[in-house]
Amino acid sequence: MSKLVEPHGGKGLVCCLLHGNELEAELEKAAELTKIQISPRAKGDLIMMGIGGFSPLDGFMTKADWKGVCENFTMADGTFWPVPITLDISKAEADSIEVGQEIALELDGILYATMKVSEKFEMTDADKKWECEKVFKGKGEESADDVFWKIALEDHPGVQMVMNQKDVNIAGTVKVLSEGEYPEQYKGVYLTPAETRTMFEEKGWSEVAALQLRNPMHRSHEFLAKIAIEVCDGVLIHSLIGNLKPGDIPADVRVKCIDTLVEHHFVKDNVIQAGYPLDMRYAGPREGLLHATFRQNYGVSRMIIGRDHAGVGDFYGLFDAQTIFDEIPTPADPGKRLLCTPLKIDWTFYCSECDGMSSLRTCPHDKDSRVVLSGTKLRKALSDGAEIPDHFGREEVLVILRDYYENLTEKVEIKMQSHAEASTMK
Amino acid sequence: MSKLVEPHGGKGLVCCLLHGNELEAELEKAAELTKIQISPRAKGDLIMMGIGGFSPLDGFMTKADWKGVCENFTMADGTFWPVPITLDISKAEADSIEVGQEIALELDGILYATMKVSEKFEMTDADKKWECEKVFKGKGEESADDVFWKIALEDHPGVQMVMNQKDVNIAGTVKVLSEGEYPEQYKGVYLTPAETRTMFEEKGWSEVAALQLRNPMHRSHEFLAKIAIEVCDGVLIHSLIGNLKPGDIPADVRVKCIDTLVEHHFVKDNVIQAGYPLDMRYAGPREGLLHATFRQNYGVSRMIIGRDHAGVGDFYGLFDAQTIFDEIPTPADPGKRLLCTPLKIDWTFYCSECDGMSSLRTCPHDKDSRVVLSGTKLRKALSDGAEIPDHFGREEVLVILRDYYENLTEKVEIKMQSHAEASTMK
Numbered sequence: 001m002s003k004l005v006e007p008h009g010g011k012g013l014v015c016c017l018l019h020g021n022e023l024e025a026e027l028e029k030a031a032e033l034t035k036i037q038i039s040p041r042a043k044g045d046l047i048m049m050g051i052g053g054f055s056p057l058d059g060f061m062t063k064a065d066w067k068g069v070c071e072n073f074t075m076a077d078g079t080f081w082p083v084p085i086t087l088d089i090s091k092a093e094a095d096s097i098e099v100g101q102e103i104a105l106e107l108d109g110i111l112y113a114t115m116k117v118s119e120k121f122e123m124t125d126a127d128k129k130w131e132c133e134k135v136f137k138g139k140g141e142e143s144a145d146d147v148f149w150k151i152a153l154e155d156h157p158g159v160q161m162v163m164n165q166k167d168v169n170i171a172g173t174v175k176v177l178s179e180g181e182y183p184e185q186y187k188g189v190y191l192t193p194a195e196t197r198t199m200f201e202e203k204g205w206s207e208v209a210a211l212q213l214r215n216p217m218h219r220s221h222e223f224l225a226k227i228a229i230e231v232c233d234g235v236l237i238h239s240l241i242g243n244l245k246p247g248d249i250p251a252d253v254r255v256k257c258i259d260t261l262v263e264h265h266f267v268k269d270n271v272i273q274a275g276y277p278l279d280m281r282y283a284g285p286r287e288g289l290l291h292a293t294f295r296q297n298y299g300v301s302r303m304i305i306g307r308d309h310a311g312v313g314d315f316y317g318l319f320d321a322q323t324i325f326d327e328i329p330t331p332a333d334p335g336k337r338l339l340c341t342p343l344k345i346d347w348t349f350y351c352s353e354c355d356g357m358s359s360l361r362t363c364p365h366d367k368d369s370r371v372v373l374s375g376t377k378l379r380k381a382l383s384d385g386a387e388i389p390d391h392f393g394r395e396e397v398l399v400i401l402r403d404y405y406e407n408l409t410e411k412v413e414i415k416m417q418s419h420a421e422a423s424t425m426k
Numbered sequence: 427m428s429k430l431v432e433p434h435g436g437k438g439l440v441c442c443l444l445h446g447n448e449l450e451a452e453l454e455k456a457a458e459l460t461k462i463q464i465s466p467r468a469k470g471d472l473i474m475m476g477i478g479g480f481s482p483l484d485g486f487m488t489k490a491d492w493k494g495v496c497e498n499f500t501m502a503d504g505t506f507w508p509v510p511i512t513l514d515i516s517k518a519e520a521d522s523i524e525v526g527q528e529i530a531l532e533l534d535g536i537l538y539a540t541m542k543v544s545e546k547f548e549m550t551d552a553d554k555k556w557e558c559e560k561v562f563k564g565k566g567e568e569s570a571d572d573v574f575w576k577i578a579l580e581d582h583p584g585v586q587m588v589m590n591q592k593d594v595n596i597a598g599t600v601k602v603l604s605e606g607e608y609p610e611q612y613k614g615v616y617l618t619p620a621e622t623r624t625m626f627e628e629k630g631w632s633e634v635a636a637l638q639l640r641n642p643m644h645r646s647h648e649f650l651a652k653i654a655i656e657v658c659d660g661v662l663i664h665s666l667i668g669n670l671k672p673g674d675i676p677a678d679v680r681v682k683c684i685d686t687l688v689e690h691h692f693v694k695d696n697v698i699q700a701g702y703p704l705d706m707r708y709a710g711p712r713e714g715l716l717h718a719t720f721r722q723n724y725g726v727s728r729m730i731i732g733r734d735h736a737g738v739g740d741f742y743g744l745f746d747a748q749t750i751f752d753e754i755p756t757p758a759d760p761g762k763r764l765l766c767t768p769l770k771i772d773w774t775f776y777c778s779e780c781d782g783m784s785s786l787r788t789c790p791h792d793k794d795s796r797v798v799l800s801g802t803k804l805r806k807a808l809s810d811g812a813e814i815p816d817h818f819g820r821e822e823v824l825v826i827l828r829d830y831y832e833n834l835t836e837k838v839e840i841k842m843q844s845h846a847e848a849s850t851m852k
Binding site for chain 1: 652653655656657690691692693694696769770771772776779780781782783784785786787788789790817
């Protein structure tokens with residue numbers, strides 16, 4: 001029988017979360033350590049290191065790792081990694097810490113980890129800009145440096161996040177002390193890589209695809225998942241349950257929508273729903289690679305990459321997150337290589353001439369026959385209380401979403417991404 | 427850039443067809459040789475050897491090849507092959523031929539090949555029965571020897587063909603002298619493996635799927651092809667243009683239907699239509715393997731295998747032609763291994779609740795929502811002049827088929843396969 005894909009990095013699942021007595025002892029020790037307040041992003045990163053989702057990472061990156069990852073998708077030891085996983089602290093904090101020292105990492109009064117600091121390195125504005133250009137800049141003409149910087153600071157949440165980082169990064173291995181609110185708040189949905197792997201094995205799956213979700217699941221997502229179900233053993237519907245941007249629909253509502261959709265429109269045996277505790281980085285194509293990298297740890301060998309995957313505004317070409325998979329280095333050692341491959345799917349929609357869901361690869365009909373679906377469009381229509389076109393969503397799901405919007409006290413205006421609505425779609 | 431899959435056998439395309447002066451000289455020589463009349467099946471096999479479709483075969487199988495293929499899918503040199511490719515002659519003919527002699531192979535007055543006989547081996551009734559049991563017998567309970575033999579002689583065209591073979595097989599390499607009527611009669615559709623490979627390369631395709639067709643292409647086939655288009659670089663719609671059983675629709679009508687369907691319902695860039703010159707062997711699961719084996723030579727790396735692929739009556743389980751791919755030997759040398767893998771797709775149909783095409787892997791709705799499609803059902807309805815249910819076919823195609831049936835002078839009763847209509851479909 002075929003086996004699940006190995007975790008990334010060739011070292012099995014690297015889980016930094018402590019349990020039982022070890023945890024007790026470390027918590028006691030941590031109480032005495034210098035405490036550093038971390039960002040919500042770092043909290044998500046730590047929990048992923050805790051549960052093996054970021055295997056083989058066992059801590060925050062060194063300067064050599066950071067540089068290699070930005071420059072060439074490769075850590076210092078030659079392992080593929082697409083996005084820097086770094087921890088920023090202020091100059092003052094950095095001055096109070098020695099290399100070799102153990103510190104405690106805290107957010108909102110919760111101790112998330114202890115860390116043995118192995119390196120401190122300054123991040124000047126120039127360094128941050130360099131990181132942003134490497135990680136967040138697209139490849140189109142609109143991405144010339146001056147154009148990029150004219151809009152990125154205003155409009156790119158990923159760039160904003162990096163530019164707002166504090167001035168020193170610290171590296172070092174971590175011991176993770178808490179999974180935060182996830183195990184309680186998302187019981188049954190928050191699953192660790194070890195748990196999804198066990199579930200896949202119990203079902204006899206070896207080729208598993210993952211569908212990345214941060215929006216409510218509409219017909220287009222359903223179609224992507226169903227194509228994957230036709231050609232793989234099963235699909236992991238995997239929602240971001242970390243933080244995202246204002247105006248996005250909260251995870252608990254999205255999870256309920258997926259439950260309902262699976263209940264009414266899927267063969268349940270072929271689908272598993274789960275959530276992962278990361279924040280969006282809005283890194284477009286590189287985030288697509290990150291999605292594939294940590295999915296490999298969850299036991300997934302095919303990452304569904306559709307139109308404008310993890311895109312932000314108009315920063316990326318609609319299919320840059322697909323082509324980037326053909327451009328990354330492939331280390332000779334398979335352990336160091338990204339083994340989760342993309343399942344690339346074109347722009348999808350309902351077409352009345354096709355008499356069903358279709359894509360630009362399969363539908364030759366004209367625009368008037370098509371109902372073009374996008375998460376942003378759906379959220380905007382719901383937020384405005386507008387009619388949802390036929391074939392756009394499933395009634396069972398729309399009921400939940402309408403209810404959510406009707407009870408929403410504070411509305412956030414939803415900006416349409418111009419190219420998501422491109423009139424150039426043939 | 428990725429490359430097309432290598433031809434089967436690790437020796438490149440092995441093409442036994444002669445051209446130009448070589449052909450002239452061989453034809454002159456052949457006129458003087460002992461002529462053996464061959465079957466239409468052998469003609470198809472020879473043309474495939476001629477154009478490289480049967481690479482690495484360069485002649486008919488020896489007894490050791492025949493035995494290994496029947497017993498364990500493996501020729502004497504360890505190369506995978508799923509179905510015996512043998513040449514039968516009568517005892518009297520065999521007595522008139524010496525091992526080492528060159529002979530000419532003829533059908534309907536056309537010289538198809540010369541052959542240097544390397545071996546003669548008797549095929550007793552017991553040998554033929556043994557071949558049939560190995561090659562044609564399914565694995566279900568209904569396949570106990572006595573049950574199988576009670577119905578196979580009456581109802582299994584593949585078994586009938588083998589049992590009616592003459593009493594001696596001869597082995598030896600061939601030089602092929604003619605492609606018969608195919609290049610003229612199916613101009614633009616009859617393509618050689620070298621031609622399809624060039625076309626794929628020109629399109630920049632590396633992962634190509636093939637859809638096997640011997641019936642008019644209906645919505646279910648369209649759906650299979652479109653799933654493959656979503657996940658591969660392109661699809662070869664590949665029709666059998668050799669001989670099939672009475673009541674089947676002739677190749678020229680089927681080709682016209684495909685042209686129309688592609689014209690109106692496909693993105694033309696993602697599809698190539700072609701035909702191959704073999705007769706049906708009706709070998710069910712083993713024929714599915716043969717389809718994948720020769721498709722590999724055409725440059726195809728994914729063979730679409732749906733419900734009851736190449737099935738005959740109720741002889742095989744509906745998905746035996748899928749599971750057999752997991753049961754074949756995988757020689758260590760990749761050249762000797764089957765590299766064209768199955769793209770397994772479940773029973774497909776239109777479902778009004780799904781609001782489109784669906785399969786048993788994706789549709790949880792009940793029978794009443796489904797319009798179940800089958801080629802046999804379609805041919806029967808057309809032959810009876812019955813109404814075609816909504817969503818069953820495309821109007822543009824039905825027009826052609828209705829026209830064909832209206833002008834048909836001699837009707838053949840179409841037997842429904844009981845399990846193709848199984849009321850057990852949940």
